[in-house]
Amino acid sequence: MNHWLMKSEPDVYSIDDLERDGSTSWEGIRNYKARNNMRAMKKGDRVLFYHSNASPPGIVGIAEVVKEAYPDHFAFDPKHHYFDEKSDPEKPRWDMVDIAFVEKLPRMVSLPEVKLTPELGAMELVTTARLSVQAVKKSEWDRIVAMAAEPDAGE
DNA sequence: GCCAACGTTGGC
C-alpha cells in the first residue's frame, strides 16, 4: 500500500465536507506531476488530507482511495470551471480518483510543525511548491500520525 | 528550443 497527501482549500472542500459526503471525486487537477501521482494510486492506498490556504495550513485527516484513476470528464464541459479544451474525450489529458473519508486526526499537524520536524524535512510538502497531490513515505506517514496523537509540541 | 509573459498555487 502506498501513501499520499492531497491538498484542498477548506473553503472549497474540507475534511468535514468529506466526512459528510462519505466519499468524493477528486476532479480539477491540472498539473501533470499531480496527475501522474493520481495515476499511480491503487485502491486501498491511504491519503493525508491537507488544508491549504488555511491559518495555519496543515494535515487534518485520513482518506482512502476507493476508485483508481479515470478520465476527469469535467474537462470536457465548456461551461464548467474545470473545462480544458485540450483534453479530448477520445484521449483525455486529465484524470481523477475517488477517495473516501477514513478519519479525522485527533488534532491538526500544522505546516509549521512539519517544518520543525527534521524527519519530515524531505517531504514534498516542504520542498516543492504548488504540488497538490504528492507521495508520502511510510516513515513520514507514521510520524505524522504519531504526532497527531500527542499534544502539539509547540503549545 | 529559448525565454519572456502570463496564470495559478498557496504561504504568509
Place this chain on the structure above:
DNA sequence: GCCAACGTTGGC
C-alpha cells in the same frame, strides 16, 4: 492582499 515559486504558453 501580497508576492514568490513555478508550470504553461506562445512568439521568434
